[in-house]
Amino acid sequence: MSDARAAIGEADLHTHSTVSDGTESPARLLEQAATAGLWGIALTDHDSTSGWAEAAAAVPETGVALIPGMELSTREGYMSVHLLAYLVDPLDAALVDETARIRESRLSRAEDIVRRIGRDYALSWDDVLAQTAEGATIGRPHIADALVARGHAPDRSAAFASILHPQWGYARPHYAPDPLTGVRLIRAAGGVPVLAHPGTRGAEQVVPPRRLRQLVDAGLFGLEVDHPENRADAKPRLRELATRFGLEITGSSDYHGTGKPNRLGECRTAPDVVSKVIAEGTGTHAVLPAIATAEPPVE
Template sequence: MLIDLHTHSFVSDGTDAPADLIRAAKTAGLDVVALTDHDTAAGWPEAQRAADEVGITLVPGMEISTRLGSASVHLLGYLLDPTHPPLVAALDRILDGRNGRVPAICAQLQAVGIEVTEEDVRLSAGDAAATGRPHIADVMVATGAVASRDEAFAKFLNPGRPGYVRRYACPLEEAIGLVGEAGGVPVIAHPWGRSPGALTEETLARLTAIGLHGIEVDHQEHSPQAREALRGIARNLGLVVTGSSDHHGTGKVDHDLGCNTTDPDEYERILELATSAPSTGSAAAPRRG
């Protein structure tokens, strides 16, 4: 059984429609795929319909923007109820922060000679629930200012670069609690990729004590040495170990569907840990293809 537990559609910053993503996952030979768009469940219904059509199991999830001190940390929430009111309130605030900083980023880019307008970004984002830096990067690629999203981030959009604007992110401890309250399973995404110094074993132990259930170990941003060390930490703390592609369609290179996968026994642990398992916003377990 091949299981990929971290993918994105164009509902957030991927480039594929949810249904197209599911069909691509089936073509790639996956048996189980999680749709984990940033801070939204808006793609779940379309993805579930496609999963039913092609015969693949969809795990509904999302990747929540959080902060641990000054570090940005992404939290994957699986099988949670997206209508849980405190969670909805937190996601609304996060999305407002994402969308609200677009004018400031555009202004800062214009100040250094990069012509990006709010209208350009809106058109690039289309119907995405979360508008953000990847859509701005796509505009920069389209206008020839940079050659790729990676170059846009490295030169202009990452912290410390001329187009970076800080935004609101939910405190990590609060987000772990919200996912648990919503019946879901909280798993930290690429813990040593984005903020490698923030998530020590001691910190992960403290987070486990308040409800963290897993860490994403097998990820393209983790070296073999990092994966081995993280696997040891997970074993020490009793955490679920996941692996995934973090697929974004053409939005990220070297993140092909199924390039990293989750062991079936670890996937079963996630299913057992979930106390609410919605497929499209109702309390129903994932429908197996």
């Protein structure tokens, strides 16, 4: 492991596959990462570890390291807050139970949204299923893709800005634990928690210091500061908070394939921070090219 760690480079620590709302398979993500010149990526599908085995199997051929992870849904009042969970134990009972509950809520929420939209627009559940990979957890992005296919929006982003925007009245929140519970779940499962894209709403909506202190005391590792959707005015504040609370700064693209304009590798995490993530995670192991003959992580 020490020789492999010496070669650690920049990584994109936030990517999605067809397991959740990305448009590329886990293996294809590794191929694209090689083309982008990345040392490694983290696969962080929403509330799921189902893509880990396929991605791990692609490490030897692509030469790209894999940090298994997930993007855990949490909620603070009316706001959705996401936590990137690296190297968790995929069989941890508490985490498995909680993510199953979240996915079930996502599904029932999606069915309800489609029913509501279907009263005013030509849209059915079959339309949504046609836009969903087998085994994927259906969510709003798949509904957005169905709206695009039906001609109700020009692209996924436009669907989110119009019909799927909460102000239009069709969308409803799904169940999710609060962020403090999320951080504790991740740490209890041997994982490394990072607050995802915390500056998308601007400086005035950055997590309050008192709440951040609670998350840090529970084991928060870092803030995803370098993210294409964090607003420019929020980034200095996030860096200040990271310094104050001793948090690491990560960078990621939040790549969804053609589902978002974000480009794989456009934001990256420095090698020293990647090394710290790998060192702190105890729930499962990173799959590194130099030791890619090791057993892949268990789903």
